[in-house]
Amino acid sequence: MTALIDVENLTIQFKTDEGLITVVENVSFTLDRGEVMGLVGESGSGKSVTAKSLMHLNDENAVYGPESKITLHTDNGPIDVLSLRTARELNVVRGGAISMIFQEPMASFAPAITIGKQMVEQLQLHLNMPFAEARELSIEMLDRVGIKEPSSRFDQYAFELSGGMRQRAMIAMALSTKPSLLIADEPTTALDVTIQAQVINLMKDLVAEFGMCILFITHDLGVIAQVADRVAVMYLGRIMEKGPVRDVIRTPAHAYTRGLINALPKLDDLDAPLTPIPGDIPSPLERPSGCVFHPRNAELEPGSRYEREVPPLSEVAPGHFAAVFPEDAGTIS
Amino acid sequence: MITIDNLSVHFPLGRRLIGTAPVVKAVDDVSLSIPKGSFFGLVGESGSGKTTLGRAILRAAPITTGTIGYNDGEARYDVGTIAKSELRDYRRRAQLVFQDPYAALSPRMTVRDIIAEPLEVMELTSGREETDERVREIAAKCRLNLEHLRRYPHAFSGGQRQRISIARALVCGPRFVVADEAVAALDVSIQADILNLLKSLQRELDLTILFISHDLSVVAHVCNHVAVMYHGRIMEEASTRELFANPGHDYTRALLSAIPSLDPDVPLNAQVYAPEGSVQHQ
Numbered sequence: 001m002t003a004l005i006d007v008e009n010l011t012i013q014f015k016t017d018e019g020l021i022t023v024v025e026n027v028s029f030t031l032d033r034g035e036v037m038g039l040v041g042e043s044g045s046g047k048s049v050t051a052k053s054l055m056h057l058n059d060e061n062a063v064y065g066p067e068s069k070i071t072l073h074t075d076n077g078p079i080d081v082l083s084l085r086t087a088r089e090l091n092v093v094r095g096g097a098i099s100m101i102f103q104e105p106m107a108s109f110a111p112a113i114t115i116g117k118q119m120v121e122q123l124q125l126h127l128n129m130p131f132a133e134a135r136e137l138s139i140e141m142l143d144r145v146g147i148k149e150p151s152s153r154f155d156q157y158a159f160e161l162s163g164g165m166r167q168r169a170m171i172a173m174a175l176s177t178k179p180s181l182l183i184a185d186e187p188t189t190a191l192d193v194t195i196q197a198q199v200i201n202l203m204k205d206l207v208a209e210f211g212m213c214i215l216f217i218t219h220d221l222g223v224i225a226q227v228a229d230r231v232a233v234m235y236l237g238r239i240m241e242k243g244p245v246r247d248v249i250r251t252p253a254h255a256y257t258r259g260l261i262n263a264l265p266k267l268d269d270l271d272a273p274l275t276p277i278p279g280d281i282p283s284p285l286e287r288p289s290g291c292v293f294h295p296r297n298a299e300l301e302p303g304s305r306y307e308r309e310v311p312p313l314s315e316v317a318p319g320h321f322a323a324v325f326p327e328d329a330g331t332i333s
Numbered sequence: 334m335i336t337i338d339n340l341s342v343h344f345p346l347g348r349r350l351i352g353t354a355p356v357v358k359a360v361d362d363v364s365l366s367i368p369k370g371s372f373f374g375l376v377g378e379s380g381s382g383k384t385t386l387g388r389a390i391l392r393a394a395p396i397t398t399g400t401i402g403y404n405d406g407e408a409r410y411d412v413g414t415i416a417k418s419e420l421r422d423y424r425r426r427a428q429l430v431f432q433d434p435y436a437a438l439s440p441r442m443t444v445r446d447i448i449a450e451p452l453e454v455m456e457l458t459s460g461r462e463e464t465d466e467r468v469r470e471i472a473a474k475c476r477l478n479l480e481h482l483r484r485y486p487h488a489f490s491g492g493q494r495q496r497i498s499i500a501r502a503l504v505c506g507p508r509f510v511v512a513d514e515a516v517a518a519l520d521v522s523i524q525a526d527i528l529n530l531l532k533s534l535q536r537e538l539d540l541t542i543l544f545i546s547h548d549l550s551v552v553a554h555v556c557n558h559v560a561v562m563y564h565g566r567i568m569e570e571a572s573t574r575e576l577f578a579n580p581g582h583d584y585t586r587a588l589l590s591a592i593p594s595l596d597p598d599v600p601l602n603a604q605v606y607a608p609e610g611s612v613q614h615q
Contacts, residue, residue, distance in 0.1 A: 042520035043491070163379070192378035192547065197591040197603030219521060222593035226601045246597050263525040265554040267592060270577065274554055276526035280490040296522075 004180055004213050005031040005054060005072050011065030012049055012058065012237075020063065021284045023049050025237045028313075031181060036207055036214045038228030038245065040221060040260075044281055046237035047217050051183045054215070055094050056084055072097055074180075095126050099174035103186035105166035109158035116154035119173045126177050141172040145202055164195035168202065175206065182206075185217045200227050221260060225249055230319075233257050236282070236292040239313065243320030253322035253329070255297045291323065334509060334541045335367040335390060340399035342385050359385040361565035362399070367543060367558075369405070372535055374556030374573070375545045376588070382565040383545045387511040390543065391427055392420070403427065405508040405541075421455055428507040432514035434494030438486040444497055445482040448472060451505045467504055474537070475500040476530065492523035496530065503534065513545045528555050549588060553577055561585050563606075583608075 012024040024046040031037055041047040052058050054070060070081040072093060084090050102108045110118060119138035123129045129137070135154070142150035145168040158166055167187060174182055184203065188196040204227060207214055216227055224231050225245060232242035233256065241254040252258045259277040266272060279296040282288060288295050291306040300306055305325060313321040314329040322329065340363045343356040359382045367373045377383040388394035390401055392412050401412035403423070410423055428451075431437040438447055448468045451457075458464045469479060475496045486494055495515065502510060512531065516524045532555050535542050546552050552559055553573055560570040561584065569582040580586045587606035594601070 042522060193549075193591040194378065194587060194603060194606070197593070197601055200593065200601055201603075220593070221521075222595050225595050225597045226593040249595060249597065260521055261595070263522050264595065265525075265528075265548075265550040266595065267550050267553055267577065267589070270553050270573065274525035274528055276524075276529065277522035280492050280523065281520065283490075 002033055003030050003073055004033050005070065007031075007050075007054070008069040008071075009065065009067040010050065010053060010070065011068050012046070012053060013063045013065070014059075015061040015063060018285060022287060023237050023284065024053070026065075027234075027237070027239055029232055029239070029242060031213050031215060033180065033213055034207065034211045035229045036203070036216055036227055038224035038231035039215060039217045039234060040219065040224055040231060041234035042219055042281060044236060044284060045234040047234050048185055050234070051100070051185060051215055051217055054081065054181070054183065055098050055100065056081055056090055057094070057100075091126065095122055095177055095179075097179055098181045098183060099177060099179040100183040100185065101167070101170045101174050101187050103189050105163065105170045105190070106158060108170055109166065111158055114155050114157055115161070115169050115173075116156075119154075119169075119176060122173065123176060137176055138172070141176045142169060145169070145172045145175075145206075146198075147172070163191055164198060167191060167195075167199055171199075171202065171206070175210065175212075178210070179212060181213045181215060183215045183217070186219070187216075188223060189218065189220070196223070203227060221249065221264060233260070236284075236287065238292055238323065239321075240293065241320075241322040242313070243317070247317055247320045251317070251320075253316040253320065254293075254324060255299045256293045257322075259296075334369040334371075334403070334405060335365075335543075336400075336402040336404070337363055337365040337367075337386075337390070338400050338402075339364055340386070340389060340401060341397045342382070342389050342394050343397040358382075358565045359394075360389060363562075363565070363567050364399075365560060365567060365570065367541060369541055370539060371558050372532070372542050372544060372556045374552035374559040375543060375562060376547065376549055376552050376559060377562035378547060378588075380564075381562040383562050384513055386562070387429075387513055387543055387545050391429055391511055392423065393429075403509070407508075425455055425457065425505045426507055427509045427511070428502040428505065430495075430499055430502045430510060430512040430515045433518045434491055434498050435518070437498050438494060438501075440486055443483055443485055444472075444477070444489075447486070447497060448482075448501045448504050451501060455505060457505055468500075471500045471504045474534065475503070490523070491519050492526055495519060495523075495527050499527075499530065499534070503538065503540075507540070509541045509543070511543045511545065514547070515544070516551060517546065517548070524551070531555060549577075549592060561588070 008028050010024055010027040013020045013022050027050055039047045064082055072079045072081050081093055120134040123134035139150045139154050142153055147153050147168055188199050228245045231245045231248050233240045235256050240256045241248055262275040277296050278298055290308045291311050294306040311323045311325045314324055314326050316322050316329045340360055342360040343358050346355045348354050375383045385394050389396055396413045403410040403412055415423055445468055449464050452464050477496050516527050544556055556573050559573050559576045561568045563584050568584045584606045587604045591603040
């Protein structure tokens, strides 16, 4: 597999009335063509902000660290995403190489314009496609994502579609420009489980069919286990652990990942106690020193290195990294 | 504790000059009995009528036909016909915990005032001292730091807010509580804590809880009895163990099969529930 996007040392702060808030800190990862990369994290973990930075979509008050670098590899050579400024330049990533779908499909479609018009509009904008061709492609895409009678759906409004169908239409629209990367930000969170299952299977089929890359953002480890090839676990803006999805879920190397798994109610053992992670997610204004997770990590002895020093991402198994000091990298059970 | 017989809640859709107006059958001929001291789960997808059923029990949704009986051993009510004068007592006995702890708490009231409000509105205490005493007592039970009582909700995280919400629901000493998606808005690492708290409060205060949720795995862990709702009807009802070991209804099986497994090697093989004559929205 070849690299599609390299994210290196990504640090993002936001200017607010209360000062600079660090939302993403020193995040590095690579997205390969033809893979689904899962990005897991709770609220405030910086997963959405990280994803938006790939399209340079963060608000004006975002400040990127001087070391931050996002490189998109295209057929015409590499593009430094963070140096793009004008709307014209940005079109290369926004809707061109990268498409994004959001959590709430009702809010993503304009309510007073038909689904079809919205699909055609972006094709005309990004690919200069004539209307008739754009219409044909849109209807074909609606059909591909499993929407029945696509030509009549084409002329309907978002409110006329059910939740699952809306999310499918959103996916069809995002894929019709043939992006290299689809960013899916909590695409199934607002859906019922039965619909969620359909959307998960649809996205897996699409990766196999189009060979694109999906960055799948969710807070749900079960969804990740089913859909992703690799996963990165984020907490308070840092990657705590990343690696192949089987390794990370079966042999989690970081206390946070273990904590998340232990806190999940599991259907195969109803008597297993639910173990919450102690404490609360701190406010971004009160970022802990050292390892950001240390105040909630019950496995640490008081006075440990993690309270003062930021642990590096150590390789604990081939391709499997965790934010632990090297002396702890071997003790994973 | 709660006995529901042939309950229907219909909401009219517009009016017709001739003939009867069409209705949404939010709850359709439901009979259910919630035993005293149980942690009773009500599961369903969006639009299944689970929230409307919970609201009907609390007399917050209109009852079209059928009856709801309430009996906690001290008081008995026919919920549909409670007189206005008795409603205050019923409200004290049957309370609600909301889903979204960000929307449920007034940003302009201190935590103490939020928790004390039910006592003051229902005039359950003889004075400020007794109110404060009750507030402190329930706050401690809900594991809230007493120093936090003077602060405003914005200072708290989602988990702490939900503990405040629970304290507010329990301060008047209810015997029956409807928890409607009480953990749905919370992060996983916090959700487990709130579930454990609800479970221990249920035992400690001898509560009967109707726990409404879309999440089968959550229900499996806290409830001892589960009812599955779909399109306004109860599809299946059984003890938690029985329901998860031997789901008796196709819809329950479809729901269970749609839950993504944490094991990447157990593929998601969701079955589709398509009863004959139903309209499929794909």
